Amino acid sequence: MGQKTxxxxxxxxxxxxxxxxxxxxxxxxxxxxxxxxxxxxxSRLLRTLFGWIPFSFGDLLxxxxxxxxxxxxxxxxxxxxxxxxxxxKDIVVVxxxxxxxFHLLWGMNYHRQPINWKLGIEREYTVDELVNLTRYxxxxxxQYQFELTGDTVSPVHxxxxxxxxxxxxxxxxxxxxxxxxDFGYEHRSLxxxxxxxxxxxxxxxxxxxxFTNEAQINGITPKFRLPTVSGHEVGHQLGYSAEGATNFIGxxxxxxxxxxxxxxxxxxxxxxxxxxxxxxxxxxxYNEMVATINKGVKENFNELRDFWEKxxxxxxxxxxxxxxxxxxxxxxxxxxxxxxSVVGLMINYRNQQLDSP
Numbered sequence: 001m002g003q004k005t006x007x008x009x010x011x012x013x014x015x016x017x018x019x020x021x022x023x024x025x026x027x028x029x030x031x032x033x034x035x036x037x038x039x040x041x042x043s044r045l046l047r048t049l050f051g052w053i054p055f056s057f058g059d060l061l062x063x064x065x066x067x068x069x070x071x072x073x074x075x076x077x078x079x080x081x082x083x084x085x086x087x088x089k090d091i092v093v094v095x096x097x098x099x100x101x102f103h104l105l106w107g108m109n110y111h112r113q114p115i116n117w118k119l120g121i122e123r124e125y126t127v128d129e130l131v132n133l134t135r136y137x138x139x140x141x142x143q144y145q146f147e148l149t150g151d152t153v154s155p156v157h158x159x160x161x162x163x164x165x166x167x168x169x170x171x172x173x174x175x176x177x178x179x180x181x182d183f184g185y186e187h188r189s190l191x192x193x194x195x196x197x198x199x200x201x202x203x204x205x206x207x208x209x210x211f212t213n214e215a216q217i218n219g220i221t222p223k224f225r226l227p228t229v230s231g232h233e234v235g236h237q238l239g240y241s242a243e244g245a246t247n248f249i250g251x252x253x254x255x256x257x258x259x260x261x262x263x264x265x266x267x268x269x270x271x272x273x274x275x276x277x278x279x280x281x282x283x284x285x286y287n288e289m290v291a292t293i294n295k296g297v298k299e300n301f302n303e304l305r306d307f308w309e310k311x312x313x314x315x316x317x318x319x320x321x322x323x324x325x326x327x328x329x330x331x332x333x334x335x336x337x338x339x340x341s342v343v344g345l346m347i348n349y350r351n352q353q354l355d356s357p
Contacts, residue, residue, distance in 0.1 A: 003086075006093045013096035020103055024111040035112040035239045036182075042105055043237060044187055046213035051189030056216055058209030059194040106210035106239075115245035118182075121348040123341065127281050133347045134274040134289050140255075141271050142294045144264035155299035156268075158223045158261045165223075166190040169230040172257035179256075183249070185234055192219030200311045205229045208236035222303050227254045227265040244341030247273070251346065268300060270346060277343045 023030060050057045073080070080087045116123050148156050160168065166188065173185035193199055193206065193216040206217040206229050215233035217226065231250030240246050247269075254266035271293075279286040 006089055009096050010089055010092040013092060013099060016096065016099055016103070020108070020111070023108070027111055027113045030108055030111045031113040034108045039106070039109060039239050043213050043239065046105070047187040047189040047237070050212045050214055051187050054191075056191045056194050056209075056214055058212035058214045058216065061212065062209075063194075102210055106208070106213065107241075109239045109241040112239070112241075114242060115240060115248060116345060116348070119349065119352075121345065121352050123344040123348065125344050125347040127285075129347050129351070130274065130278055130281060130343065131285050131289075133343070133350060134271070134278050134285075136350070137267055137271045137274050138289060138292055141264065141267040141297050142292075144260055144267060145294050145296045145300075148260055148264060149296055152294040152296055153299075154296045155303060156224050156261070156264050156296065158226070158265070160223075160261070162192050162217070162219055162223075162226065165226050166217075166230060168257070168259055168262065169227065169234060169253075172227075172231065172253050172259070172262060173234060175258060176253045176256055183238060183253070185238065189213060189237070190215045190217065190230055190234060192217050196220045197311075200308075203308070203311075206233045208233055213237055222300075222307050224261075224265055224300055225269065225304060227257075227259075227262045228269040231266075242341075244345065247342035248345040248349075251342065252349070268297065270342070271297070272301070273343050274346075 142152070145156055146152055158165070169190060170185060170188045173183060177184040189212075191214055196217075196219040199206070199216075199218045200220060204218060205221055205225070206215065208215055215230070215237050217229055217233060221229060228250045231253045232246045234253075235246035235249035238249075240249060251266050251270050254262045255270075257263060257266075275286060275289065278289060
């Protein structure tokens with residue numbers, strides 16, 4: 001690539017940033033013409049291209065790029081020291097290309113209309129509404145725990161393989177799409193990440209590769225949690241970027257699945273968010289609610305806690321801080337706290353369903 005071409009690509013970076021910033025002011029335009037237009041075709045194409053591969057092509061792509069970058073630095077170190085400004089321009093060129101590809105292939109979804117706009121529900125709620133929802137979620141979690149184990153003290157162990165869970169996730173989306181056609185999911189591209197252990201050290205249950213549209217799942221996560229994690233990542237594939245939105249989508253899809261293990265996973269996951277929120281807003285009600293939870297459900301929570309504690313490390317807060325900044329830069333003002341907005345969405349969706357004739 002010639003220096004003139006590199007200069008043009010490098011100068012395109014600030015232009016792209018301004019263009020994305022401008023488009024972010026028109027979420028309905030992004031919703032109609034990108035998320036429900038261009039992106040829907042890109043997503044299906046990428047899932048068709050890479051979904052059939054049994055391993056994570058995106059993980060291998062990242063690995064190859066890192067190796068190539070290290071090799072480039074090693075081979076050209078002397079030239080880099082002699083002409084640092086040219087090297088800096090090379091970095092800006094790479095950033096410009098990556099920025100363009102990221103926003104074309106997935107990233108513009110950060111600037112679409114929020115999920116509550118699409119479903120016609122609010123986000124705000126009262127403490128009383130939170131208490132009522134938490135009580136309901138406790139009842140449903142206890143119900144499915146007892147149904148699956150035959151007692152109140154045994155934790156739930158999902159008998160499916162990861163591949164079966166991924167397949168059942170696709171089925172669950174198909175079932176959900178009967179009510180909400182916009183959430184139809186075809187050409188499954190849902191895989192266990194090659195880097196599941198590093199993901200665990202960073203504190204993540206999965207991620208979407210925006211360049212290959214593969215939904216990457218942390219494959220060593222306790223299995224009872226995998227259905228909701230899979231549902232969450234497929235929500236990203238369908239173009240929903242906000243973490244609270246994909247938590248909500250994952251809950252709706254798995255809770256309305258025909259499989260009782262998926263239902264338990266959905267309510268158990270939702271219960272964690274509800275209890276955390278309730279603890280901060282009414283500790284007395286929180287303690288009363290915890291006392292009504294089946295021991296088997298608590299054992300699953302202990303299993304999850306022990307899993308994450310096993311991989312705790314000093315770097316995890318740094319990774320979370322970086323991701324928090326990334327979310328804020330990409331139109332999620334609450335950053336990593338946006339995961340918890342699922343509570344308001346669940347409350348208002350349930351109120352909507354209860355008010356429906």
